[in-house]
Amino acid sequence: MDWLSASAARRADPRALWADVRSVIMLGVNYGPGGDPLAILRERDRGAVSVYAQSEDYHDVIKPRLKAVARWLTANAGGDVKVFVDTAALMEKPLAEQAGLGWQGKHTNLVSRQFGSWLFLGAILTTLDLPADEAGKDACGTCQACLDICPTQAFPAPYQLDPRRCISYLTIEHKGPIARELRPLMGNRIYGCDDCLAVCPWNKFAQAGREAKLAAREALRGPKLADLATLDEAHFRALFAKTAVKRTGRDRFIRNVLIAIGNSGDATSADAAEKLLDDASALVRGAAVWAVSRLVSPQRMQAIAAVRRAGERDADVQEEWSAALGAFQARRASPSITSPSG
Numbered sequence: 001m002d003w004l005s006a007s008a009a010r011r012a013d014p015r016a017l018w019a020d021v022r023s024v025i026m027l028g029v030n031y032g033p034g035g036d037p038l039a040i041l042r043e044r045d046r047g048a049v050s051v052y053a054q055s056e057d058y059h060d061v062i063k064p065r066l067k068a069v070a071r072w073l074t075a076n077a078g079g080d081v082k083v084f085v086d087t088a089a090l091m092e093k094p095l096a097e098q099a100g101l102g103w104q105g106k107h108t109n110l111v112s113r114q115f116g117s118w119l120f121l122g123a124i125l126t127t128l129d130l131p132a133d134e135a136g137k138d139a140c141g142t143c144q145a146c147l148d149i150c151p152t153q154a155f156p157a158p159y160q161l162d163p164r165r166c167i168s169y170l171t172i173e174h175k176g177p178i179a180r181e182l183r184p185l186m187g188n189r190i191y192g193c194d195d196c197l198a199v200c201p202w203n204k205f206a207q208a209g210r211e212a213k214l215a216a217r218e219a220l221r222g223p224k225l226a227d228l229a230t231l232d233e234a235h236f237r238a239l240f241a242k243t244a245v246k247r248t249g250r251d252r253f254i255r256n257v258l259i260a261i262g263n264s265g266d267a268t269s270a271d272a273a274e275k276l277l278d279d280a281s282a283l284v285r286g287a288a289v290w291a292v293s294r295l296v297s298p299q300r301m302q303a304i305a306a307v308r309r310a311g312e313r314d315a316d317v318q319e320e321w322s323a324a325l326g327a328f329q330a331r332r333a334s335p336s337i338t339s340p341s342g
Contacts, residue, residue: 023130032118050192079128107146116206117197146196167193262291282314293324
C-alpha cells in the first residue's frame with residue numbers, strides 16, 4: 001500500500017493533476033441493489049460478488065456519459081475539460097462531499113440522503129470558474145453500524161480504514177497470498193464486500209438502480225463455488241467479459257474462490273479444491289492447500305501431501321503445506337479439556 005503515501009501530495013489537490021483546472025463537477029449514478037446484498041452470505045456453497053461488480057463495468061458505462069456532459073458544457077460555456085471515473089489520482093469522495101452529493105461516512109464511503117451508500121462517482125474537471133455548491137454535512141450521528149459489522153475489523157477508528165484488512169482490497173487489489181488469520185473471516189466473499197455499505201440506515205431511502213447496463217447478471221448472483229473452481233483462463237474471461245471482475249485476473253479470483261470453499265464447511269467441495277493443487281499458478285496452488293486442509297481429515301491430508309508436496313518448488317506453497325500439516329499436528333498434540341466433574 002506504499003502507493004497511497006507516495007501519491008498523497010498529488011491526490012490532495014486536483015491542480016496537481018491538471019494545473020489549469022478551476023472547477024470540479026462531481027456526478028453520481030445510482031446502482032442500488034434490488035434486494036438484500038447480505039443474504040448471499042448465508043449460502044456458503046455460493047460466492048458473494050459485490051453489488052457493483054455483478055453488472056457491466058461501471059467505468060465503461062459512466063465515462064461516455066461524462067464525456068457527453070462535458071461536450072455539452074464546452075459547447076455552451078467554453079473552456080477545456082477532462083473526465084475521470086476512478087482512474088486518476090483524484091479524491092472523488094471528498095470532492096463529492098464538497099459538491100454537496102453527500103458526506104463521507106464513518107466507513108469512509110460517500111453516503112447520500114437520497115441514494116444511501118449506492119453511488120458510482122465521476123468527475124469533470126474544467127478550466128471554467130463555476131460557483132461552488134454547498135458542501136454535504138455529516139449525518140452519521142452516533143451510529144457505527146458500518147464499523148461493527150466489518151468481518152475483519154478493518155476500521156481502527158471512525159472515518160479511518162486499514163485497507164490491509166479490508167476484504168474489498170484483499171479480494172481485488174492484493175496480489176499475493178492472503179494472510180491466514182484473515183481467511184476464515186472472509187466467508188464466501190469472493191470479490192469485494194458490501195457489509196459496511198449494506199448495513200447503513202440511510203439506505204432506507206435508497207431505491208434500486210434503473211440503469212439497465214448496471215443491472216446484475218444472473219450468472220453473478222451467487223454463482224456456485226464448485227463451478228467457479230473449474231474456470232481456466234479462457235472460461236474466466238468469457239464469464240466475466242465487460243465486468244469489473246475481469247480486471248482482477250483468473251488466478252487471484254480462483255484464490256478467492258478457494259478461500260470461500262475452505263470456509264464453506266462442505267466436505268464435498270474438497271475434490272474441487274484438490275484438483276487445483278496441480279494448477280499452473282502458485283497462488284492458486286497455495287490457496288488450494290489451505291482449502292483442502294479445512295475440509296478433509298488429518299489422515300486424508302497426510303495422504304494427499306505424500307503425493308503432491310514433494311514436487312512443489314514454490315516457497316510460498318511449501319509454506320502453505322507446512323502450515324496446514326503443522327496445524328493438524330498442533331491440534332493432535334493439544335490436551336483435551338474436560339470439566340472438573342469429567
